[in-house]
Structure formats: C-alpha cells, structure tokens
Amino acid sequence: xxxxxxxxxxxxxxxxxxxxxxxxxxxxxxxxxxxxxxxxxxxxxxxxxxxxxxxxxxxxxxxxxxxxxxxxxxxxxxxxxxxxxxxxxxxxxxxxxxxxxxxxxxxxxxxxxxxxxxxxxxxxxxxxxxxxxxxxxxxxxxxxxxxxxxxxxxxxxxxxxxxxxxxxxxxxxxxxxxxxxxxxxxxxxxxxxxxx
Numbered sequence: 001x002x003x004x005x006x007x008x009x010x011x012x013x014x015x016x017x018x019x020x021x022x023x024x025x026x027x028x029x030x031x032x033x034x035x036x037x038x039x040x041x042x043x044x045x046x047x048x049x050x051x052x053x054x055x056x057x058x059x060x061x062x063x064x065x066x067x068x069x070x071x072x073x074x075x076x077x078x079x080x081x082x083x084x085x086x087x088x089x090x091x092x093x094x095x096x097x098x099x100x101x102x103x104x105x106x107x108x109x110x111x112x113x114x115x116x117x118x119x120x121x122x123x124x125x126x127x128x129x130x131x132x133x134x135x136x137x138x139x140x141x142x143x144x145x146x147x148x149x150x151x152x153x154x155x156x157x158x159x160x161x162x163x164x165x166x167x168x169x170x171x172x173x174x175x176x177x178x179x180x181x182x183x184x185x186x187x188x189x190x191x192x193x194x195x196x
Contacts, residue, residue: 032159
C-alpha cells in the first residue's frame with residue numbers, strides 16, 4: 001500500500017515537472033518568435049526611413065545645384081546683353097574706336113563664358129558622379145538589409161529547430177517515465193506475489 005502511494009506521489013511530481021518543462025518550452029518558443037518579428041520589423045522600418053532621408057537629400061541637393069547654375073548662367077548672359085546694348089547706343093563719333101574695344105571685350109567675355117560653361121559642365125559631372133556614388137551606396141544598403149533579413153530568418157529557423165528538439169526530448173522523457181512507471185508497477189506486483 002505504501003509503495004503504491006509513493007508511486008502515485010512520485011508520478012504526480014513527475015507529471016508536474018513535465019508540465020512545467022512543457023510550459024517553459026512553449027514560452028521560450030513564443031518569446032523567440034516575438035523577438036524575431038520585432039527585430040525584422042525594426043530593421044525594415046529603419047532601412048526604409050534611411051532610404052527616404054538619403055533620397056530626399058540627394059533630390060534637394062541636386063535641385064539646388066541645378067537652380068544655382070541656371071540662375072548664374074542666365075544672369076551672366078543678361079548682364080552681357082545689357083552691356084552690349086548700351087555700347088551700341090553710344091554716339092557715332094566714338095563708334096569706330098569703341099567697336100574695336102567692344103570686339104576685344106566681347107572676345108574676353110566669350111572666353112569667360114566658355115570657361116564658365118566648362119566649369120558648369122564640370123560641376124554637372126561632379127553632380128552626376130555624386131549621384132552615382134549615392135546610388136551605389138543605396139545598392140550597398142539594400143544588400144546589407146537583405147543580408148540582415150536572411151540572418152534573421154536563419155536565426156528564426158534555428159530557434160524553431162531547437163524548439164522542435166526540446167519538444168522531442170520532452171516526448172522521449174514522458175515515454176521513459178511511462179515505461180519506468182510500468183516497470184515499477186510490475187516490480188510491486190511481483191513483490192506482492194512473493195510476499196503472498
């Protein structure tokens with residue numbers, strides 16, 4: 001009788017322990033999945049925000065530089081046209097002498113305009129290079145994002161595999177406990193038969 005009570009008590013204790021371990025395994029699995037989802041969403045949000053900021057910065061910077069170049073070029077040509085028009089309005093007495101000076105001045109302005117045009121082309125080339133650089137940076141960040149996403153998915157798969165392994169061990173433990181209980185009961189029956 002005492003042996004049966006002890007067996008029953010031990011069985012209850014083992015069942016409680018198994019239940020606690022099962023709950024711990026479930027809780028660990030849920031926590032791992034929540035961490036994975038949270039980490040994935042956070043990486044995605046941060047990456048998208050960074051992309052939006054960089055693209056907006058590139059757009060504003062390029063637009064400002066183009067506007068500046070256009071205004072500078074337009075202002076220069078307007079000033080040159082006004083000077084040229086005023087010079088044409090000079091008196092006829094000094095026209096011949098001034099035409100020579102105007103020709104020299106115009107040649108100088110043309111040369112300066114050519115230099116300015118070359119500088120403008122150089123600046124535009126630099127803008128294009130910067131744009132390409134930012135594009136490459138964007139591609140690199142995109143690759144980095146997908147790499148992090150792959151790592152997160154791999155980690156989630158590993159956690160799921162560990163969880164499955166824990167569940168399998170738990171099932172094996174329960175089966176061994178059941179077999180142990182059967183052996184204990186059989187031993188008790190044999191002992192009772194021997195006493196009788």
